[in-house]
Amino acid sequence: MESEDKNGKGASEGTKPQTDGGAERLATFNQHRGLLFSVAYRMLGSVADAEDMVQETFIRWQEAANEEVRSPRAFLVTVITRLSINQLQSARVRREEYVGEWLPEPLVTDPGSDPLAVLKVDESLSMAFLLLLERLTPMERAVFLLREVFEYEYEEIGKVLGQSEANCRQILRRARQHVGEMRRRFEASAREHEDLLKRFIQAVRKGELKGLVDLLSSNAVLHSDGGGKAIALPNVIYGAEDVARIILERMRTVTPKNLVIRLAQINGEPGFVSYLNGKPFSALTLDSGEGSIKAIYIVTNPQKLAHLPDLPSAPQ
Secondary structure, three states: OEOOOOOOOOOEOOOOOOOOOHHHHHHHHHHHHHHHHHHHHHHHOOHHHHHHHHHHHHHHHHHOOHHHOOOHHHHHHHHHHHHHHHHHHHHHHHHHOOOOOOOOOOOEOOOOOOOOOOOOOOHHHOHHHHHHHOOOOHHHHHHHHHHHHOOOOHHHHHHHHOOOHHHHHHHHHHHHHHOHHHOOOOOOOHHHHHHHHHHHHHHHHHOOHHHHHHHEEEEEEEEEEOOOOOOOOOOOEEOHHHHHHHHHHHHHHOOOOOOEEEEEEEOOEEEEEEEEOOEEEEEEEEEEEOOEEEEEEEEOOHHHHOOOOOOOOOOO
């Protein structure tokens, strides 16, 4: 793949020039759309920003001369990765000024609900993983994702980012150190995870402090994001008893009583969306393992829920 400027123009790879017409170019782009969204969402943690990056990549794709594009996949991944790095660099300032804790925008990943139909869904889509990536610089994040999630070779990563193979290896080494070598945590089965979620909902509804504490690991963590626009905790809460007490207290004092809850796959894991007057009010997902809940993630910032559909009407 030939070199490319910082905005993602001029990438090429392989030996066969592309000569697609407009319709063929659109079809080729659509083949890679899910991959492009997968890269951008993991880079940015924002559905809206990821979709903007996909649209901007499409514009670059349309404008590229045939001789610039020898490998459509390489060209498109290069463009969206570099655009995402630029976007993430500017977003860092906004996140430093963010009110309360910042969480990624929740993404409903039920079958048939993927924003771009073929989104790559795995552990790297989880809230826990995406929060871990916040420890990395934009360049570290790009190298880490391309290598660890999308399984690119160092040579390919170097061409995407305009770096040497040796430099990419060094960047990945630093990234792994920053995220604690990404030790693979004990994975709860889907059935166990869903069972914990249902028991969690039942304990919260009944206001059972002991029942809720029993579901949580001793070092459980509660993360919440209201962005200063909705009810949320200003800080992360640690420890089973403190987490349980805070959740039940908020349910009694500030949470609307007429919420409607619908179970959903959120960022690839069991969770639920709550609705107030038919509109998304919050999205919750759990991180679990070894028979207990390790972390709870709640997003109530209305801007981060805007892409979620309204509550479906009950069947007549």
